[in-house]
Amino acid sequence: MDKLAGMKVFVKAAELGSFAAVADALEMSPQMVAKHIAALETRLGAALINRTTRRQHLTEIGRRYYERCRVVLTEVEEADAVVLNMQATPSGIIRVNAPVTFGSYTLSPFISRYLAAWPQVQVELTLSDRIINATEEEAEVLIRIGELTDSSMVAWPLAPYRLIACAAPSYIARHGMPQTPAELQHHACLVYGYWSATMPCRWIFHKAGKIEEVRPEGRLRSNDWKALMHAALEGYGVTLGPEDVLKEEIDKGRLVRVLPDYSGPSRPMHILVPSARKQTTKIRCFVDAVRTEFANK
Template sequence: MDRLTSMQIFVRAADLGSFAAVADALRISPQMVAKHIAALETRLGARLINRTTRRQNLTDIGRSYYDRCRIVLAEAEAADAIALEMNATPSGIIRVNAPVTFGSYVLSPFITHYLGCYPETQVELTLNDRIVDPIEEGFEVIIRIGELADSSMVAWSLKPYRLIACASPAYVAHYGLPEKPADLQHHACLVYGIWSPSMPCRWIFQQQGKTEEVRPEGRFRSNDWKALLHAAVEGYGVTLGPEDVLRKEINEGRLVQVLPGYEGPARPMHVLVPTGRKQTVKVQCFIDALRKSFAAGS
């Protein structure tokens, strides 16, 4: 059996958790999945996956082999892509990682438009708010919000991730509009994150170079901003969220901006790729499109 194919099937088996799921994803039989895993185990002389009728899990050797397989498969795909660079049309899978809220609301529409422009490309988008390792986890393009501290990546600046405060028209009609940031202390605020007394949430606003900090309080907190957006639209308080998302809600009349005379927090945003890896046509084209759509200063 082809070893790269067997490695690919092994990685999918580890990711999906069952041979049946791999069979469905790759449109092969579960028996063929088992044969590929068995071929690897025979070649290595070691068991990679412990299997029972109810569950499966990687052995210690299996976990180490899984990590290396992902790197090998990524490098094999990169080699194939480099060999095809004579073709100017981007093609192949682009593995992208981005923060959850930005990825769900802002990046996803960009990706669907991009796929429409380049029909031979595919995008695998993974969303989470932790710092990922692009080599170990197989990501080719990463978007990060906040200050950069990682020198092992090549970075390009995108436009800042700006936040504004909003509330529903019904909430404003009942409780009024705050005139200054300090007035938010007397309003129900929808707080992103699960904060502790030792790490309180801070909302920072600026006006004419003067900074004002507020420690918002409210009855509803969440580590998923989508839940807070829903609560704000339903009239349960003031939310602080990405301007690119909230501007649509404002334009459609579901929310109004709070403290429009103040600038909300703005965080730097970058697109990054691993250092030392030759950029393929598919990745370079994707990055160029990102930088054009989210240009710094726009």
């Protein structure tokens, strides 16, 4: 029979003084109580309880065993409480992978607030624009921009990743404000991403159901958004970047939105977890918080 269950029955018998009282307390038959005690005594090779037709009492060995059993059962309860508490309260390390620009400009401030709210949580944030293998990289939560292709992940949609065109007021003063996407061909454009002759960069704008595509050209291209935004702030040209980042610069008057009547490119964004990984409290809580923070409003 189960050792811990037998110890629990024995402790109750020692405290309540009768098998019938133990049976009522633990919701089992008096016969089952007797079997647990007998199994303990057989395993230990010693009598724990002296029983007569009128009363029962612990033997000397039984008293010593009772004291130790109480300690063991208390420690078991405390161990269970630790697990239950961890399941109820987010704690431990969460390994998160996200795209570079979104992660450094938008996700990082959110994570700082999240850590302040949940002091028992730690976050290991890695930023990369390449598609990683979540298992090999040991990533527990991923954020991806673009169409999803990996069916081994559980995904929840976030607000689309929207891009807008901007330039510094000083640039607009020198070169004028473009009125249509086509006019960007005559402007210095600051182009983000990887490029080649076979895969030119494309900026796509929408207005009234019509799509207009531009292939921007300029003397500065970079795969680092910070470099392009710095150049835009210095008045060097027109850039296309994430709306949530550029909005702050627009509100401060350091940048002006170009083509405000047009919608810029928009790409789907998701938060994902590997389907094979158990969604613990720390993961569920973090995913729910991200979904709330970056919901499609």
